[in-house]
Amino acid sequence: MERTFAMIKPDGVQRGLISDILKRYESKGLKIVAMKLMQISEEMARKHYAKHLNKDFFPELIRFITSGPVVALVLEGDNAIEVVRKLNGETNPQKASLGTIRGDFGISKTKNIVHGSDSKESAEREIQLFFSESEILSYERAIDEWL
Template sequence: MPPAAFETTLLIAKPDAVQRGLVGEIVGRLERKGLQLAGMKLVHVPRKLAEQHYAEHAGKGFFDGLIAFFTSAPVVVMAVRGVGSIAVCRTLIGATNGRLAAPGTIRGDLGLSGGHNLIHGSDSPESAERELSLWFDDAELIDYTSSSQGDVYDPSDLS
């Protein structure tokens, strides 16, 4: 069972990341940071699921293009756990537009686009809960204690 201090967030390596062979690089960055994978799968996204995932953007001018891009090739969907994982992942991901994202971030190091921006990450606990329920059944999320947990966190981080 993960510590109570852990939160779980959703990350999606988008079609451009999969097509460019960057999934391993992205997962490696998450793991090197000390985050723990709780679920991961390769999915060719059906249009209906893409529309549900991006429902808050329905009616905006970029919505149809976003859905077309998101459903154009497989994605890798990940449930990621750790203390403060939502904020930590958002920092690791970087600004939406890769040209403006800070060096050292996924988008800053690997991307040049605002639309083809490699990765999605939940932006709040509420979004994470909603998005995780769209992509994973409870049985697909694995609870375990990583053997490196004691090297990643000070015990006070876990209480």
């Protein structure tokens, strides 16, 4: 089983889309092994988006991600990184397919509802940034044998 990091961004929380987004992840067979509602500090945001530091949109990105609560998640499943990225859709909601989270709910490239790790290395880094080992659970679901 693979683990990945996902986040429901402030626009998803403010628009009341948490349950709709969680339902999509769970309906696809992904297991939530860690989840918390939190306010991201500027320091944490800068660490999370460090690869975008020198890009023009970095200040706007930091302002947005720290503007309200987010839901941080660790999701587990077969090919979880790829599955989450496909469920999320293209980064730009105008290019994202209908049926994806961003295609259905996203407004702009910055206000695009969700984040998902783009690689195994990113997933490991982001999970460690947002969660301690003790916050990540390991458990069996009755449905796991069917997935």
